[in-house]
Amino acid sequence: MENHVAIELEAMVMKAQPLFTAQSCCIYKVPHEVRQLNEDAYTPVLVSIGPLHHGNPRLVTMEAHKQFCCQQxxxxxxxxxxxxxxxVQELEPQIRACYSEKIELTVDEFVKVIFIDYCFVIEFVFNYETMLSFQSDSIFSKPWVVKRVMYDLILLENQVPFFVLEKLYNLALLARNRHFPSFTNFVVSKFSFQNEQSVLPPPDTNSIAHFTDLLRYLYLPPFHTRPSRYRRGQLGFGHGGLLVVLGHGASEFVEAGVKFTVNESRQGCIIDLKYEYGILKIPHILxxxxxxxxxxRNILALEHCHYPQEHYVFDYVDFISQLINTGKDVDTLVENGIFNNQLGDNKNVAEFFRGLKRNIVVTSYNATYFHISQELDxxxxxxxxKNLAAMKRWKGAVSIGGIVLLILTIIQTVFTILQVVL
Structure with missing residues (x-):
């Protein structure tokens, strides 16, 4: 006698298809354990790009403006x-395969959504400076709107594949004017405010998946100079752990004689730390x-999902967070030009960096940072x-004690005078 449940299950599982493949997927929903720490940092406020937030009632207002940009x-x-x-129609299967989620849109619906969004992104980025200079029309004459849309364009869940943007840009604009820059150079120039180290555009545009990935690229050194990595357990610390830990904050290292300076090298990037002879060089970060x-947060989410073996930006955040355990540690880096703090109280900076790395899973560690931590230790x-640090702490304690003693002496003298007078 045939089991009807088994027959139904067999039919069900035979139809099963993988939602995505590691080779093609590059656009992800941020995992819940990461997203819950600050949902606003991963959610578009004004404009949806791509299918993951399409149809969100909060973002419907911008649809008419997207269509107008498409017309332009x-x-x-x-x-x-x-x-x-x-x-776009020819590339629809490849575009759909870039998303980690199953897209519940027909082919025609998907093409329409993607086409409007592609045109909007190209037109918006093309006119970014004009909009900021109050020369645009309608809603884009408001600088806060322009800035917020730019924020929305770098969210991991709000991406479209870079290679199709490039193809449409070439078809629509580059064919018309050969003096226009390539799409990659064009976009990197628009993100110049995020590129303090003047990192050059990638020679191979196929290496960039989307705008979030481009921002990550601007944080990294060139491919051929990226440091090697140690895997879990490779260093023999037991239980598979890495134990790459800084035992002291920046202020304690300074007491021991370590000097912190800005790494001025323009060949590196924001994560390019250098240590030699008691001097730790860190690029300036605004x-x-x-x-x-x-x-x-979106770069770290991308590394969490897409670069589990090459999480270089996470390594940087983790290293800095260990250097700044207290407000005094932050003071040290601010005074030496590493930070230009616009987060308010310096204690907020320490919490800011610690909060960024929560719930991010790592499997290896930057070998350069490991050796720097070993040398600092x-x-x-x-x-x-060590004795120099102890002497500085003792001197500080003595100074504080001396001040307290002086205050007590003054109070006692005042009381003595008052007793005589009265």
């Missing part, structure tokens, strides 16, 4: 509307409360440097 791009395009749409948290444990 079509009017200036050398290619016909039919050619532009055909480009702390902008909104943009810094949004960009770093050895420098601090050197008896000469």
């Amino acid at each position: 791009l079509i009017q200036k395009s050398e290619a016909s509307l039919s050619d532009l749409v055909s480009c 702390l902008l409360e909104d943009w810094t948290e949004i960009s770093l 050895a420098y601090y444990r050197n008896p000469l440097h």
